[in-house]
Amino acid sequence: MGAVGMRRSMVMLSRFLHAPIVDRRGHRASLADVAVDPNADCPPVTRIVYRQRGMLVALPWQDRSGEPAPHGVLNVGDLDTGEPVAPEAAAREVWLRRDVLDALLIDVVALRTLRANDVWLEVVGGRLSLRAVDGSAWGIVRRLTHGLVNRDHNLKLVDWTAVEFLRGDPAAAARGAAYLGRIRRLPPGEIARLIEFLPYLHAVELLLLLPESLAAHTLESMTPERQVQVIEELEDTSAVRLIAHMPPDAAADLIARLAPDTARRYLQQMPPAARDRVVELLRYPADVAGGIMTNELIAVPATLTVAAARQALRQQLAAPELAYYVYVVDNERDRRLRGVLTLRTLLLADDAATIEDVMDPYLVAVNPLEPAARAAQRVVDNQLFALPVVASDGRLVGAVTVDAAVATIAPANWRAQAPRVFS
Amino acid sequence: MTVTPAEEASEAFVPVEPPPLPAARPRLGPGIRVNVQGRSVTLRRLRRPPAGVFRLLALLGPGLIAGAAGDDAGGVATYSQIGAQFGYQLLWVLVLITVSLAAVQEMSARLGAATGSGLLDLIRQRFGVGWAFLAAAIVLVANAGLIMSEFVGIGAAGDLFGISPALLVPLAALVVWYLVIGGSYGPVEKIFLAMSLVFFAYPVAAILAHPRWTAVARGAFVPTIQPSSAYILLLVGLIGTTITPYQQLFQQSAVVEKGVARGSYGPERADTYVGMVFSNLMSAFMIIATAATLHVAGKTNIATAAEAAQALQPLAGSAAKALFAVGLLGASALAAAVLPLATAYAISEVFGFPKGVNLDFRRGRFFLGLFTVLVVLGAGLALIPHLPVIQLLVWIQVLNAILLPVILWFILRLANDRRLVGELHNSRADNVLGYGTFALVTAAVLVLVANQLLGLVGVRLLG
Numbered sequence: 001m002g003a004v005g006m007r008r009s010m011v012m013l014s015r016f017l018h019a020p021i022v023d024r025r026g027h028r029a030s031l032a033d034v035a036v037d038p039n040a041d042c043p044p045v046t047r048i049v050y051r052q053r054g055m056l057v058a059l060p061w062q063d064r065s066g067e068p069a070p071h072g073v074l075n076v077g078d079l080d081t082g083e084p085v086a087p088e089a090a091a092r093e094v095w096l097r098r099d100v101l102d103a104l105l106i107d108v109v110a111l112r113t114l115r116a117n118d119v120w121l122e123v124v125g126g127r128l129s130l131r132a133v134d135g136s137a138w139g140i141v142r143r144l145t146h147g148l149v150n151r152d153h154n155l156k157l158v159d160w161t162a163v164e165f166l167r168g169d170p171a172a173a174a175r176g177a178a179y180l181g182r183i184r185r186l187p188p189g190e191i192a193r194l195i196e197f198l199p200y201l202h203a204v205e206l207l208l209l210l211p212e213s214l215a216a217h218t219l220e221s222m223t224p225e226r227q228v229q230v231i232e233e234l235e236d237t238s239a240v241r242l243i244a245h246m247p248p249d250a251a252a253d254l255i256a257r258l259a260p261d262t263a264r265r266y267l268q269q270m271p272p273a274a275r276d277r278v279v280e281l282l283r284y285p286a287d288v289a290g291g292i293m294t295n296e297l298i299a300v301p302a303t304l305t306v307a308a309a310r311q312a313l314r315q316q317l318a319a320p321e322l323a324y325y326v327y328v329v330d331n332e333r334d335r336r337l338r339g340v341l342t343l344r345t346l347l348l349a350d351d352a353a354t355i356e357d358v359m360d361p362y363l364v365a366v367n368p369l370e371p372a373a374r375a376a377q378r379v380v381d382n383q384l385f386a387l388p389v390v391a392s393d394g395r396l397v398g399a400v401t402v403d404a405a406v407a408t409i410a411p412a413n414w415r416a417q418a419p420r421v422f423s
Numbered sequence: 424m425t426v427t428p429a430e431e432a433s434e435a436f437v438p439v440e441p442p443p444l445p446a447a448r449p450r451l452g453p454g455i456r457v458n459v460q461g462r463s464v465t466l467r468r469l470r471r472p473p474a475g476v477f478r479l480l481a482l483l484g485p486g487l488i489a490g491a492a493g494d495d496a497g498g499v500a501t502y503s504q505i506g507a508q509f510g511y512q513l514l515w516v517l518v519l520i521t522v523s524l525a526a527v528q529e530m531s532a533r534l535g536a537a538t539g540s541g542l543l544d545l546i547r548q549r550f551g552v553g554w555a556f557l558a559a560a561i562v563l564v565a566n567a568g569l570i571m572s573e574f575v576g577i578g579a580a581g582d583l584f585g586i587s588p589a590l591l592v593p594l595a596a597l598v599v600w601y602l603v604i605g606g607s608y609g610p611v612e613k614i615f616l617a618m619s620l621v622f623f624a625y626p627v628a629a630i631l632a633h634p635r636w637t638a639v640a641r642g643a644f645v646p647t648i649q650p651s652s653a654y655i656l657l658l659v660g661l662i663g664t665t666i667t668p669y670q671q672l673f674q675q676s677a678v679v680e681k682g683v684a685r686g687s688y689g690p691e692r693a694d695t696y697v698g699m700v701f702s703n704l705m706s707a708f709m710i711i712a713t714a715a716t717l718h719v720a721g722k723t724n725i726a727t728a729a730e731a732a733q734a735l736q737p738l739a740g741s742a743a744k745a746l747f748a749v750g751l752l753g754a755s756a757l758a759a760a761v762l763p764l765a766t767a768y769a770i771s772e773v774f775g776f777p778k779g780v781n782l783d784f785r786r787g788r789f790f791l792g793l794f795t796v797l798v799v800l801g802a803g804l805a806l807i808p809h810l811p812v813i814q815l816l817v818w819i820q821v822l823n824a825i826l827l828p829v830i831l832w833f834i835l836r837l838a839n840d841r842r843l844v845g846e847l848h849n850s851r852a853d854n855v856l857g858y859g860t861f862a863l864v865t866a867a868v869l870v871l872v873a874n875q876l877l878g879l880v881g882v883r884l885l886g
Contacts, residue, residue, distance in 0.1 A: 102547060104775070115775020117552070135775050137789065144556060168540075168548070199539035200684065225682040229539075232684045256468040259687075260455050263469055267459045279459060282466040285452055291468060367442040390442055 010131060013096055013119035014143045021050055023079040031074065032056060038094040038178045041161050042129040045121070048074070049085060049095065056090070057082030061128070092177045096130065100165055104202055105133060106194055108182045109162040113197045116165070118143055120157060132157035166202045170233060173208035181209060188214055192221035200226070204233045207242075216245030219254075228257050240266050244274040247321050249294035249404065252281035281398070289375035290368035292408050293389045293398035296320040299327045300355055302338045307351040322401050324385050328359045329396055337388055337396040339363060365390040368397055376405035479693055485677030486695035489528060489670050490702030494622060494709075495758040496576025496751060497569060500816035501664045502706050503731040505657050506713025508723045509649075511634075511642025514710060516661055518643050521703040523860035524666050526853060527831065529695045530838040531671040535678030536688040537844040542675045543773035546833050549840060558833060559770050565668050565826045566766040568819040570801035573762065576755030578805055579728035579812050583748035589806060596802035599760045600795065603780055612760070618753020624738050624746055626708040631737035632715035639711055652874050659871045660817045662864055663824025665703065671834060673765055685847055709734070725813050763797035821871070828865045835861060 013034070021029045029050040035058065036043035047058040059082045094100065096119060103116050117139025122131035134142075134157050141149050164183040173179065183191060183206060191210070195203045195218070203222075207215050207230060219227060219242055231239050231254065243251045243266060255263045255278060267275055277295050284290025298316050300309045309326075317323060326346055328339040339359035349358040364382055366375045366389045379387050379400050389398040454467035473481050505513050531542065538545060543562065547555035577595045578588030602611050648654070674695070683691055713734040717725070725731050732747035739746045764780075767790050771778035776789040784791055835857045838849045849857065 102552060112777065113775070115773075117775060137774060137776070140552060140556065140774060143552060168538075199544070199679070200682070201539050203539075229682045229684045232686050252468065256470070259472060260457075260469050263466075264457050264459070267457065272460070275459065279457075279464055279466070282468040283454075283464060285454070285467040365442045370442070 010120045010122045011128075012142065012147060013101060013121060015147055016121060017097060018146075019074050021048065021074045021076055021079065023076050025078070027079045029079050033095040033097045034061075035093050035095050036130050038180060040129070042122075042124045042131055043094070043160070044124075044127040044129045048076075050079075050082070052079065052082060056085040058085050059083075091172070091175065094178050099167055100130075100133070103165050104168065104198060105135070105158075106164040106166070106183060106206075107135075107158050107162050108164055108186060110158075111186075111190060111194065113194060114158065130160050132159050133163060134158075166198070166205050168199065168202050168205065170201055170204040170208060173205045174235075179209050184210060184214060188217035189221045191218045195222060196226065200229045200233065204230050207234075208238070212241060213245055216242045220246050220250045224253070224257060227254050231258070232262070236265065236269060240269040243278075244270050247294060248274070248277035248281055248296050249292075251278045256282060256286065284368060287372050288368060289366045289370045289372055289389055289400055290398070292372045292376065292404040293366075293368070293400045294320075294322060294404070295398040297322060297327055297388075297396070297399055298325070299329045299332075299335065299396060301331050302328045302354070302356040302359065303331075304355050305351065306346065306349045306353050306355065306358060309355050310346060313346075322386055322399060325399070327388055327396055327399075328355055335396050336394040337363065337365065337390050340388065363388065366400055367392065372408050375400050376408035379405035380409065478690070479697070482690055482694045483697060484694060485532065485674055485681055486528065486691075486698030487701065488698070489674040489677060489695075490698035491619075492670055492673060492758060492761070493665055493667065493702050494619075494705050494754065495569075495573060496579070496755040497572040497816045497820050498664045498706065499576075499622070499709065499731065499751060499754070500572075500725075500813045501657070501660045501820050502709035503713045503717075503734060504725050504813055504817055505661060506710040506734070507717040507725045507730075508653065508657065510714040510718040511639050511711065512647055512649070513654075513658060513661060514639065514642040514707060515644060515646045516658055517665065517703060517707055517710070519646075520662055520665050520860070520863075521700060523856060523863070524703065525696050525699040526856035527666060527671060527834065527860060528674050528699055529692055530834050530849065530853065530857060531675040532678045532683075532691060532695050533688060533847050534834070534837055534844065535675035536683040536691065537685045537847040539679055541679060541769055541772050542672050542830075542834070542837075543769050545837050545843065547773050549837060549843060550833070554833075555773050558830065559773055561826045561829055562668055562672060562766065562769060565823050566762055567797060567800060568822050569667070569669060570759060570762045570766075570797055571804045572816050572819045573755045573759035574802045574805035575810065575812055575816060576751050577759065580748045580752035580755065583728055583732065583744050583751075592802050592805050595756060595759065596798050599756065600798050603760055603764055603794070604791065612757065615753045615757035615760070618749055619757055621746055621750030621753065622705065622709075624735055624750070625705065625712050628735045628738040629708045629712035629715060632712060634711055634715035643707075655867070655871050655874055656821065657817070659824045659867050660820040662867060663820035663822070663827065665706065666827060666860070666864070667820075667823045668827055668830040669762065669765070669823075671830060672769055673761075676765065676768065685845070688847060712737075727812060731813065759798075759801065763794050763801070766797060767791075767794040824864065825868050825872070828861060828868065831857070831861045831864065 016034070017031050019031060021031055029052060031048060032051050033049040034045055035047040035049060037046050045061045048061050049056055049058045051057075059076055059079075100116055101119055105114050105116055106112075107114060114133070114135030116133045117136065118134040119130065120132045120134065121128055123129070124131065134155070136155070138155060162182075164180050167173075167177065186194075191206070191214075195206060198206065203226065207218060210218060219230065222230065231242070234242070243254060246254070251274070255266060258266070267279065270278065280295055281290070281293070286292075296319060298313060298320055300312060304312060313326065324343060326341050326343060327337060328341065330336045330338055338356070339361040340363060341355070341359045345358055364378070364387055366378065366387050368389050368391055375387070379402055384402070386399040386401045388396055389400060391397050452467055454465040455469040455471060457464060457466050457469070472478065534542065534545060540548070543555055543559055546558045574592050574596065578592045581588050581591035678691070713731070716734050716736060717723075717730070722730070728747070728751065729744060732744045735743035735747050768778050770793060771790040774789075777786050778790045779787070782790060835849070835854070837843060838857070839854065841848050
């Protein structure tokens with residue numbers, strides 16, 4: 001699905017908008033816009049909007065039998081019975097000329113952006129409905145020539161069910177205007193890739209349409225420049241919420257790129273737990289191991305039994321992206337690193353054994369002040385998913401993941417395309 | 424690297440030996456002290472924004488490049504012709520339009536930051552697809568002319584080296600096309616850029632030519648108008664080469680590309696102003712150098728690149744030709760690659776077609792097709808034999824000037840649309856300068872067109 005062919009029964013919106021409205025008494029008006037109900041797959045026309053005595057008024061759209069003639073007129077009962085359009089309510093509706101025609105759209109099936117060069121209506125189930133959009137050059141040619149120059153065979157239109165449209169105004173999303181929300185079905189990396197093609201205000205608008213955790217993941221997957229641009233455009237509260245949702249290393253990367261005053265402001269508003277992690281990471285400069293590590297790890301005391309450890313880890317396992325290694329420490333307070341085990345080992349081990357018995361004590365660790373490039377090289381050389389970072393006093397402070405290592409070593413143009421293990 | 428031996432690990436509670444500190448302790452920057460909820464920490468990841476001169480240097484970018492783009496083949500030809508024909512007399516126009524140019528370019532940059540969209544995109548958004556189509560057509564015609572002029576410049580540079588344009592122009596077109604489509608254009612751009620730096624020879628040559636600085640100052644600040652068609656033609660050409668639709672389009676996209684957000688636009692103005700003043704200072708030196716060498720020697724019409732190159736003789740002597748050729752080749756090749764690329768980008772964007780050099784030919788038909796057509800067309804037209812090179816380049820600048828008012832009008836309307844740009848709308852001073860420029864350009868163009876139509880002076884312009 002996603003593409004439909006054009007059919008004779010379809011009506012081009014740009015021509016529909018030119019049709020005069022005539023009521024029973026012969027009074028005429030010209031159509032200003034057409035409102036649709038966005039919640040349906042093929043949104044039916046709900047109201048027609050026209051101008052009367054300098055005011056925008058609307059009449060409910062009643063479908064008559066058959067299709068509206070594009071060359072003809074729209075017959076209505078009485079133009080004077082139109083009710084004035086309330087600006088706030090109208091801003092939340094979807095109007096085809098104002099919101100859809102010429103707008104930037106995302107085709108969530110073909111995963112690309114396009115312009116609504118024209119919009120097609122069709123009678124679906126007895127109701128005149130929004131059916132498809134045309135992103136091709138023919139859409140423009142047809143519109144500019146008022147349909148004189150046309151080509152309707154072999155024309156690929158994008159089915160409306162595959163479309164997400166954007167208004168280009170972040171405030172509209174914040175106000176609760178109607179959107180389709182189909183973009184939410186895509187994985188965050190894909191959304192981030194599509195966002196790269198959009199103007200930044202569209203990008204912010206799109207981000208506001210996403211549920212918080214998806215938005216945070218999408219933000220994390222964007223290029224650094226885009227992140228800064230988008231975050232500065234958001235209200236402080238939403239910006240802080242998104243940053244707090246991000247893994248601490250990604251959040252620290254982002255905050256480090258902001259102006260110090262902005263960074264301070266965001267840090268002050270973050271929830272304490274998330275803030276402490278991010279502040280801890282921000283203490284290291286970018287070019288040492290501490291500057292590329294994450295500090296969201298899973299750690300258990302060595303003295304626990306395997307069964308108790310499994311129990312204890314339930315809570316911890318929810319958040320971290322690096323969930324493959326369980327680091328073993330002497331106790332929660334001192335956090336001296338003693339060994340490591342994998343989740344697999346933990347699952348297979350005997351319930352009664354202690355963690356110390358099953359852990360792997362052979363550890364290669366990194367000092368947080370080691371040069372970042374060398375630490376990264378060591379992660380890659382050891383062919384591990386991550387290396388623990390241990391401070392001079394033996395405390396476990398974090399881990400350099402293979403993702404961070406690749407991002408540090410790889411050339412810049414390769415970085416964006418590198419697959420990521422822990423996200 | 425620390426690997427704990429197995430024997431040690433079997434003893435109870437022997438922690439992993441901490442990894443040794445690196446032999447050379449990294450030098451840690453001062454970082455920034457931040458007080459977060461009563462706790463004071465030094466955050467070394469945070470960077471203090473650069474201050475003073477460094478702050479300005481960090482901002483430079485789109486404006487400087489957009490400015491430099493004005494000094495391409497057409498620019499060199501027009502400035503040389505002006506210097507040769509009228510000496511310092513037209514310098515005042517350059518001074519005046521530097522202010523205009525800075526104001527207009529700043530509006531474009533501001534539009535880019537306020538909306539994150541390109542100029543044609545905004546025209547479609549605010550004035551509808553019909554006007555956007557018209558604007559796109561204008562940009563296409565103006566830029567196609569410029570692309571042709573760049574290839575003419577490449578051919579002329581080849582001529583100076585003794586290479587036949589019939590050989591060099593198609594070769595250059597092929598190389599430019601292949602580099603851009605193949606995606607390996609980046610490093611080559613730096614070579615072109617370095618080559619065009621040769622034009623820095625103009626200020627040196629101008630000073631070495633010992634111009635009469637009092638005459639230069641009078642030319643720059645005392646307006647003089649000659650009621651001759653040649654004067655009007657060159658005046659319009661001067662405007663056309665200094666303020667071009669392409670520059671505004673480019674500046675706006677470059678600001679969008681740079682990712683300037685509306686909240687942090689303020690300091691970016693400096694970039695635009697520095698870029699424009701710098702660019703026009705270079706232009707002024709081209710005029711001065713030519714005036715102080717050719718005009719004073721009684722050579723008042725330049726027909727070939729070789730003659731234009733003589734302006735560099737005070738500096739380079741017999742090497743003037745070679746020096747000029749290198750600069751011309753670099754500047755022309757640079758623009759010959761960037762112009763079709765930027766045009767294809769802008770036009771694909773406004774109609775919503777996939778854009779970018781990474782596309783395969785099936786998906787990027789329109790973008791890659793348009794790019795190819797522009798390169799082929801530009802190079803093809805430049806190959807027409809016996810072209811009056813310098814005259815042709817001047818005329819292409821005049822064409823740009825004729826199309827300029829339409830684009831200016833859109834920019835002014837958009838920059839005043841508060842729904843679109845919000846807080847970043849035009850100030851009164853912006854509007855005075857903007858509409859003043861619009862009026863000036865329109866008047867100059869109308870005079871030229873009327874003059875051409877009526878043939879008042881009865882002198883054939885093209886020799």
